[in-house]
Amino acid sequence: MRGKLTFKAVSFLCLPVLFVKNISKKFPGESLGAVNNLSLQMAEGEKVALVGKSGSGKTTALRMIAGLIKPDEGEIAFEGEPLKDPDEQLIAGHDKIKMVFQDLKVKPNMTVFENVKYNLLHYDKTYQYARTEELLSLCKIEALRDKKPSELSGGQKQRLALARTLAEEPKLLLMDEPFSSLDPSTKQEILFDLLEIIEEEQIGLLLVTHDASDALMVANKIGFLEDGDLVQFDTPRDVYNLPKSLEIAQFFGKVNIFNKDVCGENTYVRVESVYVNSEKYNSVKASVIRRFYLGNVYLYEAVDVNSTNYSFYNSDFFDLGSQVSLGYSSDSILYICE
């Protein structure tokens, strides 16, 4: 039994702790697999985001890694130990792998303080109180200690759920679209705090999200799922700059196609790399058809004589119908490495 607070070493050991090898899952009555032959590894303290369109298999993959559903095939091991069969356990899952559930498991009649302490009941009393205080402070909910869960905002509930999960001393946190109901500024605040917390506690993070910017911001590695297949597993820089398909490229931001070619020899250029009315970079003439004000810049859509649409940013105001010339430099061409 733990009796005092431990001070953890600051350095990370970059050894793989999670091994996922060729896991597949097909639900009864479905013709296609939800997840097919998925393999990945995570090092200690690593942050991985699983992204992809709705129905691509993100949640199913996460639930298999959480030990909540059993893969039809394949193996999952954490710290060298294979995950146990969820059907043969009283509480499904792995001691060191914990999913952050926002509403489930929170005790509605207990205060925030009691809710966190509840997950520490198997420790001695001094540790329970000290660790609860530590977790409330870490998750920035000390001021809410006497509130009941029903009195909390969505963001505050997230923080409570995180504190309760951290009380279980996980080595790997799993989160499934945790921020989808939060406003952008609350979401960003929680994301920044989450990153600090998992670094301080030396915990890995596996995050399922359909939000490309969350994934780019949070993860060391991003896995892109398409129809149950993990089609790319790379650093954020590589999925952004060296995407393996046009679908991946477009998931992380709008892409223009210059020199559209029937044989597929297209030139792809990200919206932010388009030059407008530049003497040096000049490729097509197009007519502005839409304008969106984004605060610091406008997002424009324009169309050329071949009915090809382009998007570009510019801080200048162009009337609809204005003629613009659009271009790109050769080093901003996006290579799709299929």
Ligand SMILES: Nc1ncnc2c1ncn2[C@@H]1O[C@H](COP(=O)(O)OP(=O)(O)OP(=O)(O)O)[C@@H](O)[C@H]1O
């Ligand atoms: N319990 C289930 N029974 C039958 N089919 C399921 C079940 N859960 C998921 N599926 C199917 O498996 C596929 C993958 O679903 P999953 O929820 O893993 O995708 P996702 O990428 O997380 O989607 P979303 O972003 O919409 O949550 C989908 O076709 C879905 O309909």
